[in-house]
Amino acid sequence: MLLAVMDLIECGVIHENRIEFNQALKQSFTLHFQRLRAGNDKDTPDNPFYHLTSDGFWHIKPVVGVEFGDITGFSKRKIAYAYLDTELFELMKSSLVRSDLRLALTQNLTRLPELYLRWVMALGKSDKTAKNYLGAVQGVLSDLAKRTQITDSDLTQIGSFHEYKRITTPLYELNEFREKDTRGKRMYSSALKSYGEFLADLGQVDVTTDVDDILQSDDLTTTEKSMLVSARVGQGQFRQRLFEQWDGCAVTGYMMPAMLVASHIKPWRSSTNMERLDPNNGLLLLANLDKAFDRGFISFEDNGQIIISTQLERPQVLGISQHMRLSVREQNIKYLQYHRELYQERFVV
Numbered sequence: 001m002l003l004a005v006m007d008l009i010e011c012g013v014i015h016e017n018r019i020e021f022n023q024a025l026k027q028s029f030t031l032h033f034q035r036l037r038a039g040n041d042k043d044t045p046d047n048p049f050y051h052l053t054s055d056g057f058w059h060i061k062p063v064v065g066v067e068f069g070d071i072t073g074f075s076k077r078k079i080a081y082a083y084l085d086t087e088l089f090e091l092m093k094s095s096l097v098r099s100d101l102r103l104a105l106t107q108n109l110t111r112l113p114e115l116y117l118r119w120v121m122a123l124g125k126s127d128k129t130a131k132n133y134l135g136a137v138q139g140v141l142s143d144l145a146k147r148t149q150i151t152d153s154d155l156t157q158i159g160s161f162h163e164y165k166r167i168t169t170p171l172y173e174l175n176e177f178r179e180k181d182t183r184g185k186r187m188y189s190s191a192l193k194s195y196g197e198f199l200a201d202l203g204q205v206d207v208t209t210d211v212d213d214i215l216q217s218d219d220l221t222t223t224e225k226s227m228l229v230s231a232r233v234g235q236g237q238f239r240q241r242l243f244e245q246w247d248g249c250a251v252t253g254y255m256m257p258a259m260l261v262a263s264h265i266k267p268w269r270s271s272t273n274m275e276r277l278d279p280n281n282g283l284l285l286l287a288n289l290d291k292a293f294d295r296g297f298i299s300f301e302d303n304g305q306i307i308i309s310t311q312l313e314r315p316q317v318l319g320i321s322q323h324m325r326l327s328v329r330e331q332n333i334k335y336l337q338y339h340r341e342l343y344q345e346r347f348v349v
Contacts, residue, residue, distance in 0.1 A: 001048040002105055004028035005084075006098045010211060011230050017089040019082040021049050021074075027257065034259065034287075036115075046074035049082060057085045095212050100160045102202060113138065113156050119198050122288065124297060124312040124320075136191040140180065145171060161199040168192050210268055224273070231276055238262060241279040250283045251306075251324050261290040265335035267342070280331035288318045296343030300336055304328035309346040 007028045008014040019025065029045040037043075050073055052058035061080045062068050071078050083089070091097045113134055120130035134156075142154040151158075151167050158164045171177050171192065181188040214220065214228045231238035239262040248255035263283050266275060275281050285293060292298045297312040304326040308315050315321070328336065340347070 001029060001045060001052060003032045003102060004045070006092055006102065007031075009092050010095070010098065011232075012226055017083045017086065019084070021046065021076060021079070021081075025049075050074040050079070052082075057088050059083050059085075095209070100162070115202075116156075116195060116198050119201070120194065121317070122291060123295060124292060124315055124318055126313045129313065132187065133191040133194050136184075136188055137195045141168075141171065141177075141188060141192060144174070144177060144180075148174060155195070158199075161196065161202075164196055164199050168196065220273070228273060228276060232268060238277060238279065238282060242282045242284045245279050245282075245329075246284040246327070248284065249286050249289070251289055251326055252286060254286055259286060260284050261287055263290045263294060265332065266338045267294075270338070270342075275335075280329070281335045283326075283332075286319075289320065292318060292320060293339075296339075296346055299340045299343060299347065300326040300328065301340075302328065302333050302336060307340070307347050309343070311346050 004025055005014065005019055008024055013024050026045050030043055033041070033043045033045075050060065050071075053060055060068070060071060060082055062071060063078055063080045066078045084092070092101070116134055117127075117130045120133060121127060125133075137155050142156070145151045145155060145167065146153075148170075150170055155164065155168065158167065172189070177188065210232050211229050214225050214232070217225070220228070227237060242262050243257070243260075247253075249260055254260070261284070263285055264271065264276065265281050265283055268276060271281065283290075283293070289298070292312065292315075297309045298315075298320060299307045301307060306320070306322065306324040306326070308320060308322065312318075312320070326332075
């Protein structure tokens with residue numbers, strides 16, 4: 001629930017300490033639930049919306065005329081909204097705090113090493129590669145960092161991307177690391193980089209950096225900032241226009257909104273503000289396809305035929321096959337051409 005709240009703070013849906021149980025909150029909750037659920041967990045956001053009150057920082061505001069003592073569970077007829085301790089809400093306004101808090105919350109919900117293995121394999125890597133990377137970070141690289149007094153704990157116990165980056169950067173300069181990496185055909189540097197990308201992804205570091213850039217710009221109006229922030233985090237008008245354009249996943253046709261990601265074809269960092277808001281520069285994709293497309297492991301020809309990089313291990317595990325096609329529109333073509341050129345080296349046989 002707190003991860004969902006932070007998402008909505010980031011995109012400006014929640015701009016005051018007032019958390020309403022609405023569609024935006026439920027949709028964001030479901031996205032995190034699908035990623036972090038375990039066992040027989042059920043997608044029931046109404047439960048934490050009420051029961052978080054037992055943790056002391058989450059509070060319920062009763063509907064006018066309802067006594068707090070009359071509320072024994074979730075009820076929209078009795079609960080007007082929830083709110084956080086003022087200090088916590090103010091902290092959540094900071095992109096750096098949100099990034100580290102996301103990692104801390106995720107670590108409480110599931111062990112990071114286990115989640116890392118799932119994350120790596122979701123990118124198409126084999127089970128063997130994922131375990132080799134994790135073993136390198138947990139074993140040889142953590143031991144090396146401790147022996148050289150860079151840190152006194154395992155690298156997988158670091159719950160902050162920024163701290164991980166600060167600690168691991170000096171490793172690259174060590175002769176012992178370079179020798180091991182050369183003998184291992186760059187496996188150790190690949191493992192370090194991969195685990196860092198995992199932490200950055202969990203903390204949404206790239207997103208928070210881009211949002212900060214937008215909010216600090218002197219060249220944009222308040223309305224323009226709001227539209228761009230919403231587009232960057234996959235909310236608001238941009239996402240809605242993609243639903244109107246595609247109806248469902250642009251490749252499979254799957255229509256459940258909670259499972260679909262609003263993605264830019266030409267990457268955000270390379271796009272103008274106009275291109276960032278252009279729905280023709282957007283695809284609505286299932287999460288597995290979105291991740292592969294965003295990382296340049298798949299692309300599409302002008303006629304919509306999928307292109308799969310030879311670097312994508314076991315694409316069938318991700319449900320990706322050569323038979324897939326994008327329902328391409330003429331207005332998408334210039335953006336698709338940019339995407340193919342950006343990752344052209346990955347598609348050379």
